[in-house]
Amino acid sequence: MPPEAHRELSELRDRLAQRLIAVRRAMRGHFLAEGLAWFAAALVLVAAITLVLDWRLELSRPARIGMLLLAATGCAWLLYRRLLQPLLLPMSPLDVAAAIDRTHSGPASGRLASRVASVLELPDARVDPSSMSPELVVHAVRKNSQELENVSFSRHLNSRHLWLSLAAVAVAVAIPAGFAAAAPSVAKLWRDRWLLGSDRPWPHTTAIEVVGVRDGRLIVPRGESTGLQIKVTDTAEETETVWMRMQSDDGGDQTVTLNRFAAGDFRFDLPPLQQPANVTMWGGDGRAEPFRIEPLDRPKFTSLKLTATHPREKEVQAFDFTAGEGNVRLLPKTVARLEFETNVPVAEVRVKGDGTGPEGFVAIDDRHFAADWTHEGQVRLETVLVARDSGLESFPRPVSIGEKADRPPTVTLRHSGVRLRVTAQATIPVTLTVRDDYGLRNASLNVDVDGPSTPPPVDDEDPAKAGAKPEPASPVPSPVDPEPASAEASTEPSTSAPPKRGELTTPMFGPAEPAIELSVEQQTSVEIGALAVSPGQAVSVWAVADDDCYTGRQSATSRKITFKIVKDEELFREILLRQQQLRARLQKAYEQMLDLRERMKVAEIASDGANLLRSYLLTRREIAAVSREIGASLLEMRLNKLGGEESWRLIESTVTKPLARLQEQELERQKQGLETLVTSEPESMDSLIERQQAITDALKIILANMSQWDSFIDIINQVNSIIKIQEGARRMTEDLKSKQVESIFDN
Template structure:
């Protein structure tokens, strides 16, 4: 390409495109100026408002206004430099502007940046192919011919920033137009720094003062009220500044109370020291005044003495000094003793029970500052003393808490009685001997202890039978007795309700009677009880047969789980299966333990009801119950533990031990089942023999009756048993 062509391309680019760069640069600087104005203008408005508010509220002197003016001026100068002058000093190169345009129009592909760079320098200073450079410049010129470079700018943000800056200027103009006098005074005091005073519009008068002071009781509330003087405006806010003789110091805003005249009030709660105050509101400031505090009579020491009822045989005692809450036994006498901080003219003891307050009468004067009073409360109550000092002040105040004595009255509890009858079911025979284990206890001593038995009907109060070995006034008493049913005249068909009972020495609201939970029995024949026990054994044996089948299934599953696993997934499944089998074995042990308890209960009932014998002990005790207990407590938990170990570690010894133990358990359970079946057959034979003997006795009695009627001609006194 010739030199003339190169100059023509570049000249056209400089004439058509570069001026648009200059226009974009000017627009950017204008927007930067708008950004700076958006910061500086509101800052100036805020500075005007803040200095106006501070100066008007606190009436700053000349030195404080100098410091304020220099501080504000320094901040504004820094804002103007940072947000207005400094951004305008930044040089905007053509390539930088081209970069901004390329961001908005990425399809230019960087040609505009290259064209701006080469068009800004003479052709001789450029390196590379002149034709290629001219081609790039020409492409960039043609590509941007229809583009608006200002589209690369955020016009909406610029408009928002311009609006914000103008709003600040408009705000300052509005202040000048709406309050020219106030703004003129502000300008003289805070800009020209002249000693011009703000005009006074407010004046406050403190009410209730006598010789410049207000007298209140110590600990009470002190209400300070300041009214607006006639002819003056009410300030928008009023503050009270105060400092006490001790640690009280500070200031607080006073709430406004509407009315004629307007008042501002403040309450000192629980005031305990003399306070010097002054009130400031608007441009008003009162003369200093004081709040003088004097003491109400108060209790400095308190003590509660308690005399328990005589039947407890406890000595009188006193609680530690300062403890004002007590728990006493019903019938106790309490003595409330106090000491006061000043001489007392009169003192009355008041009692509050359930919200009903009553005066009990004057307290006994033990000294100039010591008093006491007594009472015997029938219910829980709260007490306080109503004191009147020699100054005429009382200790009654809604804001000062009274020293209250709280006495909770607890009635004497009935003796605690427990009774256990081991080995007896709800059915017993007349030959039964009940092992009754009794425990009696009472905090203050037992007056009596005995066994009570009756028919179990509500109208039957029972027959009391003292327990041998009991000593009155004992606090605890334990006794195990053997109670014979036959010795107490009970026969078949009767019902027996039996419980342990004790009384205490309570002569205030008692005596209190403590009873154990009654045990109720039905008295039946030996044959009926034997049949019942045989029926239960039959049910327990059926349950045991189910558990035996489950044990055999568990043994079969264990053998299946011991087969070698060839893959990792199979080994994991085998481990999970073994752990599940261990859990099943533990469940099986729990179920077998239940069966063992059931057979032990049957054996215990047989012992209690005189149905046991050496053969019964051998067959049912050592042949069934004891092996079941051994299985559930020892062998089954042990094999479950072995299966768990086998699941965690594939060891041949564990596998052999688990297999052998499972086989032994299964064999033992089969042996136990065989003994159960043998015992059932024997029992069925015995029951059948008893039935035959009963039938034989009945036939004999009927024969005797018939002979007496037919041969002797006499009528028997009673019909034979059917």
């Protein structure tokens, strides 16, 4: 066959093949539309059947799953038979022509397939010249091709079949869509039950709803009793009873009747649960959606710690609230950090605060949270945790952090040895005690003179100072060492400080940097003679101390002790009067001792021993009190410089020391002897009487010395008065002489 003829025949073949392929594509479109119509109709039918059956029979989940499997099998077979199998048929162009020949009649009836075969197959056939003429082959192909050009293959397809199939598909889609629009709640419930596996029941005249159920789960705190509330809605007859069946994972099965709280309101108290349980409820003609009770841990604090650092303190304070920490208080300006850890992941921390504390907590991770703030006052927090997984809330956890006040120092000033009436030359021992809760910075002793002061007389023994104003000494010497070995205050005035008028301040401690001392006790003496005061004036003594508070130094002042300055004679008379009263008390004790001696002579040890001991102890106690007061009056005379050294030694040697020896020796031995009278081995009465006689003799001597003391003191006072008169006359003479000399030089 010539190449030109072969090329022509190939073009005719390809043109015809393309026409038949287009027909094959259209046929498959028909197959697809018909298959989809069948499949959509089947789905609608299955949905309708399942809706009716489930509405009427309230099918269980296993029954619904079985029906879905059966329906899926049928739909899959129908999908394969009506859609996939026709689409997968291997149709060649010649098969398409044969299919058209089998289904239609017309001009090409019975001859369409043979013509198509001639055009499609002869161009590629090997022509043997001995058996077939090439010219005849070319002629046959051209002729059949011309005849097929006038044949419309697509005209043989049934367009009505295509439109009916598409309409069936549209109807199958419109039916469920319209139903969903008309009854959305029913469609949604069918979807949930058949496609999402929900067990929510179909609505009937009785609707049962369990409060708190979400997605078939009811979360309750593990190990805690929980109240269950069920709401029942009736459109017809009111439901009187609702039952509940609870099946736990450990095999327990229990059916209970719920308590009717009110119309449409049923309650039940769930016991503490540790394992999950499946629950179903029913009542009237309705059923509640089956749900699962899942006990989960309620969020709680596993640790709650507070760390605090004050700018003045290097160490970090730590408080553990979970370890039973007591009242926690912080100083102002303390940098505080409150941290806690929870047992489960937490989604939210709700804080209700009262005070100046933190407004919220920052999450470190889902179990650790922290809050930082600067403490300015009392903090009250109430914290509630919300669990991330369960949504359970913790019990409110109160936290209270108080304010620790840096209190001002406490200052105590005590005087000893003298009373509030002193002479102008008195020495007043004082003890200053200062305490602070965090640290003392300084302390001072203040002395103030009320009223005008008069200069003291000039010392005539120093001619260099004659006619000049005296330089008074500092009224308060340096504080003495408070240790017992040197606790006695010095009575020598110091001349290191210049004279001052009005208030005088003497440092007693500090200033200390840093202030770390919490307690300071200092002993010193106030020298009244250095103040140049006169009778009728008053001297006030008080102490002032400062701490080193971080927010500002705080001062505190002791009570003010005011001493009245009186004349020497006036105070001497008061002291002598008290000593005379003490002598009268000692005289009475002496008489009681004499009476006790007489009673001992006629006493019976068995019956009178206890009474003798009691009387003796009372009298001895009185003697001890008189001895202490006589010693105190002697010290008061020394400090006020009354009477002089000779009178002080006289009182000490004739009264105070004998009284002290009497108490330490005879009185103590007599007490021990009288105590044996109430035992099984009493001391002999003769020895007791002999010792009692010695005691009375000693008291008699002391009383006689006190009588001589009064007379001696009177003589000394008279001599002192004469000396003072002479001193006054001498000063007046010296003043007159000085004025005369000055007048001569002035002229």
